[in-house]
Amino acid sequence: MTDQSVRQIPFTDAEGTSRTLDDYAADVLLVVNVASKCGLTPQYEQLEQLQRTYGERGFTVVGFPCNQFMGQEPGSIDKILEFCSTTYGISFPINDKVKVNGRNATELYKQLKQTQDTGGKAGRVEWNFEKFLVSPDGSVQRFRPKQKPDDPEIVSAIESALTR
Template sequence: MTDSNLRQIPFTDAQGAEKTLDDFGADVLLVVNVASKCGLTPQYEQLEQLQRTYGERGFSVVGFPCNQFMGQEPGSMDKILEFCSTTYGVTFPVNDKLKVNGRSASDLYKTLKATPDVDGKAGRVEWNFEKFLVLPDGSVKRFRPKQKPDAPEIVEAIEAALVR
């Protein structure tokens, strides 16, 4: 899927400032809805490893805490940022909490969810740690929550995008 406007949709960063994906320049971005109290929370470690491996080559993980799945991200932004930093050494940007599903879903996620996964299924975010690889041209590849960030298909997609 390609949406040239995707990178211009506003969201709020952890400090309350309005941002867009365009603020990352032409970087390849892995947008992920994250949570601190989820069975998939250890994926933070792999997300941070991707950031450290590819960050200097024009790549960034972009995290969005979400409390829509069994209340697994209940804390304040200060607590979330502290958890990410002290538990997983996160250096990638973690933005303000948002909703990914339902009528109150953020505009960014409303647009991202139109992207089908490898099985051709678009729509609702299934759970925490659903991943959307956003390329500089606005094209998107979708990876479901149980696909680990360091899965070969994700790493290959990142590397292919960075070669451009």
């Protein structure tokens, strides 16, 4: 997928402000639907490590809380931000809660879900912590939830996309 517009689709941040992926100074973004009461929640630790490792080189993790998978993100945005800060020391942006699947999915996720994973499958987000690597040119790579953020395939993709 090489549609520049994915970087220009508006969404709402945690403060209620309309933003786009282009608003982040980073060239390379890892967009992740996150949840605080999921078996995969410990991936926050690896996501934060990626942020700390590559942040100065033009990389940012962008989190989108989602409560669509067994109600595993039930809290308010304030509770979510507090959890992320106190439990995992998250320094990357956490945005307002979104829907990633179904008729009411946010436009950003409607676009991202058109991207195929390494097995050639596009469509629905499978679960919390699905990852989309968005490059400066708007191209997107998709990694499924069980693939950990520090998986060599993801790290390699980030390093390849970085321009500095």
